[in-house]
Amino acid sequence: MVLHNRLSATELKGRLAAETFQRVTVSFYQYAKIADPQVFRNQLYEALFKLQVFGRIYVANEGINAQVSIPAHHFEEFRQHLDAISFLKGVRLNIAVDDNGKSFWVLKIKVREKIVADGITDPAFDMDNRGKYVNAREFNELTADPDTVVIDMRNHYEFEVGHFDNALEVPSSTFREQLPMAVDMMKDQKEKNIIMYCTGGIRCEKASAYMLHQGFKNVFHLEGGIIEYTNKAKEWGLPNKFRGKNFVFDERLGERISDEVISQCHQCGEPCDDHTNCANEGCHLLFIQCAKCAAKYNGCCSEACTAVLALPEEEQAEMRKGIDKGLMLFNKRKWDRSGDSTK
Known part of the structure; x- marks a missing residue:
C-alpha cells in the first residue's frame, strides 16, 4: 500500500x-x-x-x-x-x-531527528534521569507550599490564553530557547521545589531531565500535563487550578478548561481567547481575534491583509511567491493594535 x-x-x-x-x-x-x-x-x-x-x-x-x-x-x-x-x-x-x-x-x-526539538548537544544528557511525576492531587498539594515554583514550559502564545495560578512564563516561541532560559531564571532558587508542566507532558518531562542535568535537585513534572490534570481533577473532585483555555496544536486551537477568559483580542483589546490564522495565506499569522474583529477584518490580522484578501486569487498567488513566512506567531513585543507588524 x-x-x-x-x-x-x-x-x-x-x-x-x-x-x-x-x-x-x-x-x-x-x-x-x-x-x-x-x-x-x-x-x-x-x-x-x-x-x-x-x-x-x-x-x-x-x-x-x-x-x-x-x-x-x-x-x-x-x-x-x-x-x-x-x-x-x-x-x-x-x-x-x-x-x-x-x-x-x-x-x-x-x-524527525527528535520528537521534541530541544537544541541539546551534550552527549552526557540522559532522558532516563528525569524529574519525579506528580499527579493532579500531588500537584495541588505541592503548589500550596510557598517554596514550590511552577514553570510553564509552553510557548508564549499558549501561556497567554491559559495557565496555572502563579505559574512562571518562560517567554519564548521555541522549546529549545526555553530550556536555558528556565535554568537562568531559577539559578538562585535551586533549593526550591520546581514543578514543570506543559500540554500533555512531553516537553515538561524533557525539561525536568534538563534541569537535573544542570544540577537542580527537587524537580518534578506534571504527569500527563494539563490534559491529564484536568481529567483527573474532575474525576477526583479536586479544585482545578488552571485558568482559561488550553491551547492545542490541531484544528481546534484550544480546549476550554475554565470559564475565565484571561487574554484579549489582539486588534481591539476586548476579552477573548480564540486563536485563528490570518485568512491571507501570504501572512497566515497565528493571533487572537474576537468575532467582531473577525467580521470587520474578514478574518485577517490587519487592514493590509484584508485588502490583499479582496484581490483575485491569481493576484494573491503571485504576491505569495518567494515569501518565507517562517514562524508566524503574534508576539506582543513585535506588534501594535493598529494592525501593523513591527517585525
Missing part, C-alpha cells in the same frame, strides 16, 4: 464532514530507543490507516510523539495495537477535554 496521503485537503475535509460516527481525540508520547524509526514509521502508518486514524505523529530514535483522532468504534483496536508494541504497552492516553471530533482530517507520520 501507499504509505502517505495522496488526496487533496478539500476532499479529505469533505470526507470528514460526511462521517456519521463519533471520533475521539487522543495524545500520547513515549521516550524510548527506536533502532530504525523509518521502518517503525511505515509499520505504524499501515496499521493506523486501516483503523481510519487521523493525526500528526513524530517518530525519532528517542521515541514517539502523537496527537490523533480515532473513530470511537475502533478505539479498542487502536489501544490493542499500541499494547502490542513493547515500549508502548500501557502508555497513557490523554483524552481531549473539549472535543468536537474535527481535530484532524488526515494521517501524517514523520520521521
Whole structure:
C-alpha cells in the first residue's frame, strides 16, 4: 500500500464532514530507543490507516510523539495495537477535554531527528534521569507550599490564553530557547521545589531531565500535563487550578478548561481567547481575534491583509511567491493594535 496521503485537503475535509460516527481525540508520547524509526514509521502508518486514524505523529530514535483522532468504534483496536508494541504497552492516553471530533482530517507520520526539538548537544544528557511525576492531587498539594515554583514550559502564545495560578512564563516561541532560559531564571532558587508542566507532558518531562542535568535537585513534572490534570481533577473532585483555555496544536486551537477568559483580542483589546490564522495565506499569522474583529477584518490580522484578501486569487498567488513566512506567531513585543507588524 501507499504509505502517505495522496488526496487533496478539500476532499479529505469533505470526507470528514460526511462521517456519521463519533471520533475521539487522543495524545500520547513515549521516550524510548527506536533502532530504525523509518521502518517503525511505515509499520505504524499501515496499521493506523486501516483503523481510519487521523493525526500528526513524530517518530525519532528517542521515541514517539502523537496527537490523533480515532473513530470511537475502533478505539479498542487502536489501544490493542499500541499494547502490542513493547515500549508502548500501557502508555497513557490523554483524552481531549473539549472535543468536537474535527481535530484532524488526515494521517501524517514523520520521521524527525527528535520528537521534541530541544537544541541539546551534550552527549552526557540522559532522558532516563528525569524529574519525579506528580499527579493532579500531588500537584495541588505541592503548589500550596510557598517554596514550590511552577514553570510553564509552553510557548508564549499558549501561556497567554491559559495557565496555572502563579505559574512562571518562560517567554519564548521555541522549546529549545526555553530550556536555558528556565535554568537562568531559577539559578538562585535551586533549593526550591520546581514543578514543570506543559500540554500533555512531553516537553515538561524533557525539561525536568534538563534541569537535573544542570544540577537542580527537587524537580518534578506534571504527569500527563494539563490534559491529564484536568481529567483527573474532575474525576477526583479536586479544585482545578488552571485558568482559561488550553491551547492545542490541531484544528481546534484550544480546549476550554475554565470559564475565565484571561487574554484579549489582539486588534481591539476586548476579552477573548480564540486563536485563528490570518485568512491571507501570504501572512497566515497565528493571533487572537474576537468575532467582531473577525467580521470587520474578514478574518485577517490587519487592514493590509484584508485588502490583499479582496484581490483575485491569481493576484494573491503571485504576491505569495518567494515569501518565507517562517514562524508566524503574534508576539506582543513585535506588534501594535493598529494592525501593523513591527517585525
